[in-house]
Amino acid sequence: MIELLTILVLSVFVGVEVISKVSSTLHTPLMSGANAIHGVILLGAILVTGSTDDPVFVGLGTLAIVLATVNMVGGFVVTDRMLQMFSRKRPRPDAKARP
Amino acid sequence: MAAPTWVQLAYLLCAVGFILALKGLSGPRTARAGNLVGAAAATVACLLPFLYLDLDNVLLIVGAIVVGTVLGVVGARQVQMTQMPQMVALFNGVGGGAAALVALVELEEFLAVADLDVLGWDTWAITAFTVVVGTVSFSGSVVTFAKLQELMTSRPVVFPGLPVAAVAVVVLALAGSVWLTLGGQSLWLGFVLALLGLALGVLLVLPVGGADVPIVISLLNAFTGLCVAGSGWLLGNTVLLVGGTLVGASGTFLTLLMANGMGRSVPGILFGALKGGSTLGSTAVSDRPVRSGSAEDVAITLAYADRVIVVPGYGLAVAQAQHTLRELVDVLAERGVRVDYAIHPVAGRMPGHMNVLLAEAQVPYDQLREMDRINGDFPTADVVLVVGANDVVNPAARTEKSSPIYGMPILDADKAKQTVFLKRSMRPGFAGIENELLFQPGTMLLFGDARESLTDVLAGVKKL
Numbered sequence: 001m002i003e004l005l006t007i008l009v010l011s012v013f014v015g016v017e018v019i020s021k022v023s024s025t026l027h028t029p030l031m032s033g034a035n036a037i038h039g040v041i042l043l044g045a046i047l048v049t050g051s052t053d054d055p056v057f058v059g060l061g062t063l064a065i066v067l068a069t070v071n072m073v074g075g076f077v078v079t080d081r082m083l084q085m086f087s088r089k090r091p092r093p094d095a096k097a098r099p
Numbered sequence: 100m101a102a103p104t105w106v107q108l109a110y111l112l113c114a115v116g117f118i119l120a121l122k123g124l125s126g127p128r129t130a131r132a133g134n135l136v137g138a139a140a141a142t143v144a145c146l147l148p149f150l151y152l153d154l155d156n157v158l159l160i161v162g163a164i165v166v167g168t169v170l171g172v173v174g175a176r177q178v179q180m181t182q183m184p185q186m187v188a189l190f191n192g193v194g195g196g197a198a199a200l201v202a203l204v205e206l207e208e209f210l211a212v213a214d215l216d217v218l219g220w221d222t223w224a225i226t227a228f229t230v231v232v233g234t235v236s237f238s239g240s241v242v243t244f245a246k247l248q249e250l251m252t253s254r255p256v257v258f259p260g261l262p263v264a265a266v267a268v269v270v271l272a273l274a275g276s277v278w279l280t281l282g283g284q285s286l287w288l289g290f291v292l293a294l295l296g297l298a299l300g301v302l303l304v305l306p307v308g309g310a311d312v313p314i315v316i317s318l319l320n321a322f323t324g325l326c327v328a329g330s331g332w333l334l335g336n337t338v339l340l341v342g343g344t345l346v347g348a349s350g351t352f353l354t355l356l357m358a359n360g361m362g363r364s365v366p367g368i369l370f371g372a373l374k375g376g377s378t379l380g381s382t383a384v385s386d387r388p389v390r391s392g393s394a395e396d397v398a399i400t401l402a403y404a405d406r407v408i409v410v411p412g413y414g415l416a417v418a419q420a421q422h423t424l425r426e427l428v429d430v431l432a433e434r435g436v437r438v439d440y441a442i443h444p445v446a447g448r449m450p451g452h453m454n455v456l457l458a459e460a461q462v463p464y465d466q467l468r469e470m471d472r473i474n475g476d477f478p479t480a481d482v483v484l485v486v487g488a489n490d491v492v493n494p495a496a497r498t499e500k501s502s503p504i505y506g507m508p509i510l511d512a513d514k515a516k517q518t519v520f521l522k523r524s525m526r527p528g529f530a531g532i533e534n535e536l537l538f539q540p541g542t543m544l545l546f547g548d549a550r551e552s553l554t555d556v557l558a559g560v561k562k563l
Binding site for chain 1: 113117118120121122124125126127130131133134135137138140141144145147148149152154155156157159160162163164166167168170171172174175176178180183184186187190191193194196197198200201203204205207208219221316317320323324326327328330331332334335336337338339340341342343344345346347348349350352353356357360442444445447449450451452454455458459461464467469
């Protein structure tokens with residue numbers, strides 16, 4: 001229990017420290033990226049579903065896997081889409097604006 | 100059961116990957132790489148159980164992952180950039196729901212252990228915590244999604260019994276959690292806690308006004324992080340514990356940062372409307388006289404200025420006018436006008452949202468100036484062009500103590516020689532308060548849809 005607590009407390013400090021200097025420009029992608037990271041609950045969903053036999057709980061576990069995968073995969077893809085736009089080069093002045 | 104050493108090392112590596120991912124995401128140049136590192140770490144972490152465990156239900160698990168991947172990818176690819184906040188809310192909600200379900204399945208497995216005394220009190224307490232907070236995050240996110248997607252009103256929803264109901268649900272959830280911890284371990288109690296959590300999430304988010312919803316999304320994001328950390332504790336898994344805690348801690352920090360940027364306090368946002376509070380505002384339309392101009396007037400004002408500062412707001416994004424705006428700025432720049440975009444920290448529907456929207460329209464990054472860096476430039480600007488924004492340039496935030504936005508840092512548009520507002524109507528902004536700047540002699544208003552107005556102004560400038 002103490003080991004887990006140690007990891008927990010240290011992670012809190014790391015979590016605050018790594019993002020403490022973020023500019024507001026990146027708040028949206030950062031929120032979206034952090035959101036995707038907690039999609040790793042998929043790992044937990046796989047672990048519990050893989051070790052239960054009761055059909056009701058296999059069902060709940062499977063539902064958890066679907067939800068967690070949506071969170072994780074969707075989260076990373078959407079964050080990448082956002083960040084991709086930041087890295088785009090300046091278009092030619094005559095480039096046609098999309099509607 | 101303890102995992103083999105190499106697996107534990109691999110998990111540790113994934114946990115480090117998450118730290119690097121967050122670190123990368125907080126810098127503009129490293130953000131994309133950071134996101135990819137995070138994705139790789141998460142993928143590896145989820146593959147590991149297949150390698151060292153003899154899992155049951157493997158086909159089902161793989162099938163569920165395929166379904167989830169398809170749903171996630173399709174959703175993420177189709178969503179419009181203006182709808183990004185609600186997409187994040189939705190992804191966050193399903194994550195919270197997944198964490199709560201994992202805790203319920205864990206509860207069943209714990210109860211199947213013959214000798215319950217083997218498990219410490221912390222196991223039960225954290226199970227209760229994860230179930231309640233995960234379901235709060237799920238239902239709360241669904242309500243925020245509905246508000247932002249305008250499936251329901253974005254105004255605060257308050258009914259007479261709401262505070263009482265919310266307090267009652269909190270008390271019941273706490274009592275249930277204590278009971279589960281102290282010996283009342285049973286499955287049905289777990290399900291009752293889940294239902295209480297669902298109810299609490301709805302009651303918590305209903306009274307929050309539309310403008311404050313992004314902060315709630317960020318808060319619920321932190322909640323889900325904590326739930327994932329809870330699952331990590333229950334499963335004795337480092338990746339889940341570190342990943343979840345990182346998101347929980349950084350999410351809480353980010354929430355406070357955003358709230359400061361808007362001059363709001365988090366408790367004020369959550370409970371303000373309950374007290375008959377400040378987020379309500381009015382939707383009354385003022386009948387005070389204003390100076391409105393034609394698109395040609397605006398075109399002349401802009402074209403013969405030396406220095407123009409554009410203040411974009413959510414109205415711009417709603418009208419999908421960011422591409423037309425960029426075109427207008429390009430044409431002005433060709434005429435020798437110096438143009439910058441002034442980006443308020445909370446422009447758009449959540450902090451940083453406007454940067455994403457303008458980046459989508461291929462506005463170069465170096466034209467986007469953050470509030471602190473551009474506020475000193477306003478006195479030297481000939482014209483400030485405010486497109487679909489209102490509260491972020493409202494001087495009442497500086498002077499009027501009674502105003503709900505008092506204390507919010509604003510863009511000093513009132514210090515420029517002239518201000519041009521492109522607005523749909525005289526309706527007040529999201530905060531529901533009148534903007535004195537609209538009635539100043541140096542202010543001109545052009546009414547109409549932002550895209551149509553900008554198209555007309557653009558045509559006007561081209562003719563000159």
